[in-house]
Amino acid sequence: MLGRTFLAAFCLASSLPLGTARAQDAPRRVENVIIVTLDGFRHQELFGGAERALIDAKAGGVEDVQATTKLYWRDTPEARRETLMPFLWRTIVGKGQVFGDRSKGATAAVTNGMKFSYPGYSEIFCGFGDPRVDSNDKVPNPNKTVLEFLDELPAYRGKVAAVCTWDVFPSIFRSSQNKLFVQAGWTPLEGEPQTERQRQLNLMVRRLPHYWGGNAFDFITMESTHVYVEKSRPRVLFIGLGETDEWAHHRRYDLYLQAAHESDDFLRSLWESLQAMPEYAGKTAMIVTCDHGRGSNSDDWTSHGEKVDGAENIWIAVMGPTTPALGIRTNVAVTQSQIASTIAALLGEDFLAASPRSAQPLPGVGVAVAQNGASR
Numbered sequence: 053m054l055g056r057t058f059l060a061a062f063c064l065a066s067s068l069p070l071g072t073a074r075a076q077d078a079p080r081r082v083e084n085v086i087i088v089t090l091d092g093f094r095h096q097e098l099f100g101g102a103e104r105a106l107i108d109a110k111a112g113g114v115e116d117v118q119a120t121t122k123l124y125w126r127d128t129p130e131a132r133r134e135t136l137m138p139f140l141w142r143t144i145v146g147k148g149q150v151f152g153d154r155s156k157g158a159t160a161a162v163t164n165g166m167k168f169s170y171p172g173y174s175e176i177f178c179g180f181g182d183p184r185v186d187s188n189d190k191v192p193n194p195n196k197t198v199l200e201f202l203d204e205l206p207a208y209r210g211k212v213a214a215v216c217t218w219d220v221f222p223s224i225f226r227s228s229q230n231k232l233f234v235q236a237g238w239t240p241l242e243g244e245p246q247t248e249r250q251r252q253l254n255l256m257v258r259r260l261p262h263y264w265g266g267n268a269f270d271f272i273t274m275e276s277t278h279v280y281v282e283k284s285r286p287r288v289l290f291i292g293l294g295e296t297d298e299w300a301h302h303r304r305y306d307l308y309l310q311a312a313h314e315s316d317d318f319l320r321s322l323w324e325s326l327q328a329m330p331e332y333a334g335k336t337a338m339i340v341t342c343d344h345g346r347g348s349n350s351d352d353w354t355s356h357g358e359k360v361d362g363a364e365n366i367w368i369a370v371m372g373p374t375t376p377a378l379g380i381r382t383n384v385a386v387t388q389s390q391i392a393s394t395i396a397a398l399l400g401e402d403f404l405a406a407s408p409r410s411a412q413p414l415p416g417v418g419v420a421v422a423q424n425g426a427s428r
C-alpha cells in the first residue's frame with residue numbers, strides 16, 4: 053500500500069516535463085537519520101503532560117508551585133502535553149508517529165529487565181538486551197551497535213557521530229575500538245578553525261559548574277550538536293540528553309519539566325536548521341525516545357531500575373519523508389530492541405544481517421526507497 057503510494061508519486065513526477073516537477077513529487081527517501089534520547093523521561097508526561105500530584109513542594113520538590121502550575125498545567129491531557137512539548141506533538145507526531153500510548157492499547161517497553169541507562173542505550177543501539185550489560189560502568193560494549201555497523205559501510209564512513217551529555221557513551225559505542233566520533237560529558241569541542249559559537253561553548257564547558265561530574269548540562273550538548281552539524285554534516289547522528297533523568301533523581305519536578313520543555317525546543321531548532329541545509333532538507337528522518345521509564349507514584353516517580361514497577365514502559369516517536377503520518381499508534385506492542393534495525397531500515401540498510409539477535413524494525417514507520425525509485 054505504501055509502496056504503491058511512493059511509486060505513484062514517483063511516476064507522476066517522471067511523467068511531468070523537465071523542470072515542472074515540484075519538490076513534493078520527488079521520490080521520497082531517507083538519506084540521514086537523527087536519533088535523540090531524553091534520559092528517563094516518562095511516558096506519563098509525554099502523553100499526559102505535567103502531573104498535578106507532582107506539581108507539589110513535597111512530592112515533586114517544586115520550588116514555586118504557582119509558577120510551575122501556570123507554566124505547565126492545563127485542563128486536558130492534550131493541552132498539557134502540547135504545552136510541555138509543542139514541537140514533538142505538532143510536528144513530530146503531527147507529521148509522523150508515536151508508540152507507547154497505553155490509553156490507546158499501545159505499549160513500548162524495554163526488554164533488558166534492568167531499566168537503567170547503559171542496558172537501555174545498548175538495547176536501543178544493539179537491538180537486543182544482553183544480560184552481560186548489567187551496570188553503568190565504563191566498560192566497552194560487548195556488542196556492535198547500529199552506529200558502528202553503519203560507520204563501516206563506505207557510504208557512511210566518518211559520517212556517523214554521537215553527541216551526548218553522559219561520559220559513559222564512549223564505552224556504550226566502544227569508540228576507543230572503532231573510532232566513532234563520540235562527543236560526551238564536560239569535554240570541549242575540538243576542531244579547527246573554531247567558530248565564535250564554538251569558542252563560547254568551550255568557555256562555558258570550562259566556566260559552568262560541573263554539577264554532575266559525568267553528565268554535562270543539556271545546553272552544552274545542544275550547542276555542541278549545532279556546532280558539529282554545521283561543520284561536519286553527519287548522515288547518522290545520535291544526541292543523548294540527560295537532564296530529565298538527573299532532575300528527576302533529585303526530586304525536582306519543576307526542573308524535570310523545564311528540561312523536557314527545553315529539549316523539545318532544541319528538537320525544533322535542530323530540525324529547522326537541518327531543513328535549511330540541502331544535505332538534509334526533505335530527506336532526513338528523526339527518532340526521539342528514552343532509555344527507560346520511571347516509577348508511577350508520588351514517591352517512586354524519581355526512580356527506576358529492576359525493582360521499579362512500570363519503569364520498563366517507554367515511548368518512541370518517528371518522523372521522516374517515508375514515515376506515514378499515522379499520529380498516535382493504537383493497539384500495537386513494540387519494544388526498545390526494535391529501534392536499532394529501524395535506524396538502518398529507514399536508510400535502506402539491513403542491520404539484521406550483521407546482528408541476527410536484533411529485533412525487527414518498528415511496524416509501519418516507512419519503507420526505504422532506493423535511488424531508482426523502487427521500494428525495498
Ligand SMILES: [Zn+2]
Binds near residue numbers: 091170297343344
Ligand atoms: Zn537513564
